[in-house]
Amino acid sequence: MSHTLGIRQAQKQKTRQALLDAALGLLEEQSLSSLGLREVTRAVGVAPTAFYRHFRSIADLGVALVDEALGSLHPMVRTTVSATRGIDERITRAVELIERHVATHPAHVRFIARERHGGVQPVREAVQAQLARFTDEVKTEVAKDPEAAGWSDEDLLMLAQLYVDQMLITSSLFLDALEESQEERERVAQVATRQLRLISIGRRHWLD
């Protein structure tokens, strides 16, 4: 299935990726709505007009960045939330997985946290759409758990939302703790673990 594309399209994708990478780097200390087209091309080393060969606008590039940051994350969610193993082990594993992902993709995490409520509408909508997909996936996974017997659809949805938001909050906290000490990171992990545990307990007694 892997179609070997000509040296022409290969070069094009290469500079396209360079534009995305440069933009992501510049966005560590500003928001998308203040990112300039020339700023990005200058960082890559191409002419400003070359930008238009790949994106219609900065907002367009932003949407592409959203897909890059969240698109490849879906398989991870399924395997993590699924009801294998014990509860405590699952929680520990989930927190570890978040910490590792933040450590390996800090710029992506920062970008999503920043632009989720940012000033560029199409990007905001792209983030919301991806998060809605996540929520739905978590919901169907949660529904499989025997503990969810007798739960209404609305109850499942509110729990899934709670989990997704919790994941984002924890990611952001890990991100802030990245530049600090190892103890700080452990404290974040501890708090996140306890919060997930409390949610677990609430979940267990929901139908009382």
Added chain:
Amino acid sequence: MSHTLGIRQAQKQKTRQALLDAALGLLEEQSLSSLGLREVTRAVGVAPTAFYRHFRSIADLGVALVDEALGSLHPMVRTTVSATRGIDERITRAVELIERHVATHPAHVRFIARERHGGVQPVREAVQAQLARFTDEVKTEVAKDPEAAGWSDEDLLMLAQLYVDQMLITSSLFLDALEESQEERERVAQVATRQLRLISIGRRHWLD
């Protein structure tokens, strides 16, 4: 105590407030890091150079906006979270209060949601500082509840954080629902209520 200030300082505060209001309006469709000094003064109707009489920079104005948006909110928190009345009534009242606040101060809520993780460091830090104050207030209020007997300091903190984050998430959802139907707003209220109820249940069985 109300010191009647001269007509000179009164005028100054008036234009200062006009700058803040204009900035807040412009920030509904962009982020602070892309807000221009001239843009703000133009909206107010004063010369660009007049800006420097009130703020050192746009970031400085942003910090002032954070204080305006969150500073006057502390008394509300205390009275809402405090352990008077029954649990369900308290939850309903809290959600109502959030909904009303978002409806009356949408621009402020949007600003905080946007700049909490935004591209301007001093503003980000100002938001974090105010939220830390909130968390601490919620924590001391939660600690007063008889249900919190035997809770460690770390447990109290993680619960307070959970409440504060939940408040922010709910605010943001209400904000999005403002431009939509009344049913949408009721659905947000319903989800938020259920989530708070689940947290309550988890809290009750925490020490099992």
Added chain:
DNA sequence: TCATCCAGTTAACAACTGTTCTCCGGAATT
């Protein structure tokens, strides 16, 4: 081999930005 395609370049455009310095006129102080 030759014509076509197309990613990237060059040059130029009007419009905009933050910041400095100098000045004005009315309020505040003596």
Added chain:
DNA sequence: AATTCCGGAGAACAGTTGTTAACTGGATGA
């Protein structure tokens, strides 16, 4: 009544921005 103070205006600065048009040269396909 005379003087100081100070919020705001005006003009000018070098530098930046997004977008257009026409062009170049190497890959592509007939």
